[in-house]
Amino acid sequence: MGKAIEGQGAYKAPDGTNVSFTYEYTQYDSIADAIAEIGEIKALKDLQRMIKLDASNPARESAKVANGHSTRISLTEEQKADAKSKRLADKSLLEVLKAKGISLEQLQSM
Secondary structure (H helix, E strand, O other): OOEEEEEEEEEEOOOOOEEEEEEEEEEOOOHHHHHHHHOHHHHHHHHHHHHHHHHHHHHHHHHHHHOOOOOOOOOOHHHHHHHHHHHHHHHHHHHHHHHOOOOHHHHHOO
């Protein structure tokens, strides 16, 4: 049985204001649960759609980069390695804080 998940999104309207909206989707614990609830044909259709999106998104960004239309900054291998080590250090720090029972609110008030 799937569980309903609520999400929030936003977009910029033509007049420049940000518009927020909510949406809901079903999350399944396994493929078997999805097939049992929505059927094999719909599960396969949804899976194929997600595979297409997962292939399209990086291809679109690569084309934007190649054509000079991307706002993403291309990183050198050294910059990528530095960013990765910083993320790992941040993750380790967060794990230590969680283990000590320090909440985000407590951390922000320091």
